Amino acid sequence: MNIVVFVKRVPDTESKIRIQHQTNAIVEEGLNFVISPNDEYAVEEGLRLREAHGGKVTAVSVGGEEVLATLKKCLAMGADEAVLIKDDLKEAYDGLRLARIMAKAVQNRFADADLLLFGRMSVGADNAQIPAMAAELLGWPQATVVTKLVIEGRTAVAHREIEGAQENVAFALPAVVSAQKGLNEPRYETLKGIMAAKKKVIPVLTLAELGLTAEETAPQVQIRKMETPPPKAAGRILTGTPEETAKKLVELLRGEAKVI
Amino acid sequence: MILTFIEIRDGKIKKSSLEALSEAKRRADELGAAAAAVLVGPESAAVELQAHGASKVYLLENPQLDAYSAQGYAAALSEVVKATAPAAVFFAASAMGKDLAPRLAARLGVSMASDCTRIAVQNGALEFTRPIYAGKVLLTMGLKNRPALATLRPNVFPVAASAVDSEVVKIALNLPEGLVKGRVAEVLCETGGEIDVSEAEIIISGGRGLKAPESFTLLRELAVILPKAAVGASRAAVDSGWIGHGHQVGQTGKTVTPNLYLAFGVSGAIQHLAGMSSSKIIVAVNKDPEAPIFKVADYGIVGDLFQIIPALKDELRKIFAE
Numbered sequence: 001m002n003i004v005v006f007v008k009r010v011p012d013t014e015s016k017i018r019i020q021h022q023t024n025a026i027v028e029e030g031l032n033f034v035i036s037p038n039d040e041y042a043v044e045e046g047l048r049l050r051e052a053h054g055g056k057v058t059a060v061s062v063g064g065e066e067v068l069a070t071l072k073k074c075l076a077m078g079a080d081e082a083v084l085i086k087d088d089l090k091e092a093y094d095g096l097r098l099a100r101i102m103a104k105a106v107q108n109r110f111a112d113a114d115l116l117l118f119g120r121m122s123v124g125a126d127n128a129q130i131p132a133m134a135a136e137l138l139g140w141p142q143a144t145v146v147t148k149l150v151i152e153g154r155t156a157v158a159h160r161e162i163e164g165a166q167e168n169v170a171f172a173l174p175a176v177v178s179a180q181k182g183l184n185e186p187r188y189e190t191l192k193g194i195m196a197a198k199k200k201v202i203p204v205l206t207l208a209e210l211g212l213t214a215e216e217t218a219p220q221v222q223i224r225k226m227e228t229p230p231p232k233a234a235g236r237i238l239t240g241t242p243e244e245t246a247k248k249l250v251e252l253l254r255g256e257a258k259v260i
Numbered sequence: 261m262i263l264t265f266i267e268i269r270d271g272k273i274k275k276s277s278l279e280a281l282s283e284a285k286r287r288a289d290e291l292g293a294a295a296a297a298v299l300v301g302p303e304s305a306a307v308e309l310q311a312h313g314a315s316k317v318y319l320l321e322n323p324q325l326d327a328y329s330a331q332g333y334a335a336a337l338s339e340v341v342k343a344t345a346p347a348a349v350f351f352a353a354s355a356m357g358k359d360l361a362p363r364l365a366a367r368l369g370v371s372m373a374s375d376c377t378r379i380a381v382q383n384g385a386l387e388f389t390r391p392i393y394a395g396k397v398l399l400t401m402g403l404k405n406r407p408a409l410a411t412l413r414p415n416v417f418p419v420a421a422s423a424v425d426s427e428v429v430k431i432a433l434n435l436p437e438g439l440v441k442g443r444v445a446e447v448l449c450e451t452g453g454e455i456d457v458s459e460a461e462i463i464i465s466g467g468r469g470l471k472a473p474e475s476f477t478l479l480r481e482l483a484v485i486l487p488k489a490a491v492g493a494s495r496a497a498v499d500s501g502w503i504g505h506g507h508q509v510g511q512t513g514k515t516v517t518p519n520l521y522l523a524f525g526v527s528g529a530i531q532h533l534a535g536m537s538s539s540k541i542i543v544a545v546n547k548d549p550e551a552p553i554f555k556v557a558d559y560g561i562v563g564d565l566f567q568i569i570p571a572l573k574d575e576l577r578k579i580f581a582e
Contacts, residue, residue: 013511013531017396026397037512093392093399095362096371123511126392127374129362132330136366141442142330144359147505157445161506162355163269163456165449167328171442181498181512182505220371222402224387229398232537235544235557245561246571249543250579252559257541259520260462260486260579 001055001151003046004110005079005117006102006134007039009063009070010124017228024223025090035070038119040186041179045149046117047078048184053151056080058110062087062101068202075197076189082202083109085210087217094221095129101217102130103137104210118178120145128178135176143169147182261296261316262288263346263407265337266309267356268301276352276414276459278312283379283417284350285313290381293347295424298340300325300333306428313422318344322433328356329443334363336433341368343431346407348386353411354458365409372409373401375515377416377538386410394511394534414459415517457509460490462520463539465509466502467494467532469525469546469565473502478569479524485576492516492536494526510535524565528553545569 011017011031018027035043046057059074059082061067071082085105106113116135121128128144135142143149143158147166150157154173159166161180189197207217238245238252253260262284267274285295297314299305306317318340324332341349341364349364351357353375365372373388377398380387386408389400403409457463464479464486476491483489493507509516511531521539526532528544528551536542537556544557545565554560561568 011393013394013534014529015393016530017393019397026393093401094371095374096365096369099362099366124393126390126394126515127362128358129365129372129374132359132362133366135330136334136363141440142359142363143442144330145355159448160355160359162447163459164454165447167355167444168446168448169329169442170445175442180505181508220404221373222404223399224402225398225400226392227398227400229391229395229538232542232556232558235542235554235560237554237560237562239562242563242567242571243574245563246568246575249559249561249572250575253520253541253543254579257520257558259541260576 001049001053001114002110002112003049003055003057003115003117004106004113005042005046005057005059005074007043007059007061007070007074008036008122009033009061009067010036010122013037013123019226019228024226035073036119036122036124038121038123038179038181041181041183042117042119043074043077043079044184044186045179049115049151058083060085060105062098064088071202072197073189075200076193077187078193082200084202084204086204086206091125092219092221093125093127093223094219095127096133097217097219099130099133099137101207101210101212103134104212105205106138108210109205114173116176118176120178120180131176131178140175141171142176143171144178145180146177147180149177149183261294261344261346262348262350263296263298263340263344264350265357265360266297266299266301266305267352267354268299268305271302273305273308274352274354275419276354278419279414279417280350280352280412281309281312281314282420283412285420285422287379287381287386291347291384296344296346298337300336303428310426311421311423312419313424315424315426317426317428319428319430320433321430322435324435324440327443329440330359330363331442332435332440333360334367335435335439337364338367339433340431341407348408348410351411353413357411361409361411368407370405370407370409371403373403374411375413376410377413379410391515394515394531395538396534413517455488455490457490457492457507457516458514460488460518462486462489463492463509463516463518464489464522464524465492465494465526466497466524467526468496470497470502476503482569482573482576485573485580494529494532523553524569526553527551528556
C-alpha cells in the first residue's frame, strides 16, 4: 500500500501569538515550531498500515526550507521517504491554494498512492479544509475526523466523529482520510530513526516542476485584518463557605448573567 | 441571493443550520438580496425554514443522496449553485458542514472561510471574521471568488424568526451513476445520546484537579440537572485516560462557545483557554488562586471543588426542581 502523509509545520500549542500589524502576519521570531499535533496521528496511522499491509510511507510538506525539520521528524518516526514542495509564499490562510498544490503533486508524482493521510486540521490556520478539497480535486472519496480505520483489500471503513455520536463511513481506495485524536498513540522517534533520517536526502520539488501556473496558486483569500481578541475584564472572586459561595454563584448566574 | 445548506439529523433541522440561515437573512437584507435554503430532506422541514427568512426552499431529490456522502452532496449542491448563482453559500460549522463545504468549494474552484464568528458587509461584499490559532488571533478576510463559501460556528449567531413569501422548489438531480465511492453506512451512538460539547449551551468541564476518573461522575450529575449541558475536559484529564477525547476542549480538542462554561480543577493552560475563552460566561473553581483560568473567569471560587460541587448541586436542584 502506497501512503502519502501531508504534514504542516506550526507554532506549538503553548505559544503566545503576536501580530505584525503592518504585514498582517504573525511574528515568527521566538516561536517554537512543531509538526501539527493532528498530523502526528496521520503519520502514525501510515506507519501502522505499512506494518500491516506492506508498502511505503512518504511524508510531504509544502513550504520553505524550514519545513525540512518537520519532514526529518517524519523520517525519524519511520517514514520511508520525504518530499518538500517548495513554496515561498507565507501563510495565506487559503486552503484551496494548498489543496491544489497537493492534488497536483499526487497526480504528477504519487499517482500510485492508495491513501492520502492528513491531520484533521492544522493547528494555526484552523481551516480543516484541505483533506476534503484534495479528495474532490482528485475525485476520490473522503473520511474526515477519523478515530478508527480498517482497510481490507481495496475497501475501507472509518469511524468519524460527529456531534454526540460516530458515523461509520464505508469507501473504496484510493481515498483521503483525516486523522483525529483517538485514532492511535503516535510513537516517539528512536535514536536509530533519528540517525537514519539524518542520512536521507529530501528531494525538493518546485511549483513549476509540478506544472502549476501562477494563476492556479494565486491566493483568493484577502487578509484584511489580524487582531488579538479583546482581553476579558477582571472577574469577581466569591468568598465564604462552600454553601455560601455556591448560593451566591447560582444567584449571580441567574440574576446578573442570566445564563441559567 | 445567499443560499444556506440545511442539515437534517433524525428528521429534524439542526439548530446550527437555523443559526446560519438567520445570519444569511440578516446579511442578505443588508445587501438587498434574498435568503434561500437548500436541503436533502423531508418537505415538512420547509415550513420552519420559511419562518426563518428563506424565500426559496430547494429540496434535492436523488437516490444517490439517501445516505450522506460529501462526494454526492457536493456534486448535488454544485448543480444548485450553477442553476441559482448565489453570491454566497453558508453552512453550519458542524461535523457535516466541515466535511462538505470544502468539498463543494473545491468543486466550484473557490476558496472559503471556515468557522466564522462574525460576518459583515463591506463595500457590497461579505467580509468574514474567524478565530485562528484556536482563538488567539482573529482574522478578518474577504474572498475574491464567487460564490463566497463560509461555515458558521455553532452557538454564535442568533436564530431569528422572519416570515417571508416563499416557495418550495423540488429539484430532481441527474447525478452520474457510480459518482459516490464512499458513504455513511451507519451511525453509532456510542456516547449514549449525550450532548456534544460543540453544541451544548452549558459546559461543565474538569481538569487535573479532579484527581481521578470517578470524579467525572460529579460533573455528569451537574450536567443532568442543568438543561442542554455537556461534560468537557482539559487535555490533562483526557491524556490521563479519565474521559474520552471527544470531550476535550482546547487547541487540540474542540473550540466551544457555550453560554456558560464551568471549569472545575482546570488550571487554564494557554491551549485550553484558546478553546473556551469566548464562552459567554466563565466560572472557575480551583484550589490555586494563581491558576491562569481565573484571568478569563467572570466568577471565580478559590476552594475545594469536592466541597463546592455538592453545595452547588443542592442550590441548582432548588431551581430546576421547580
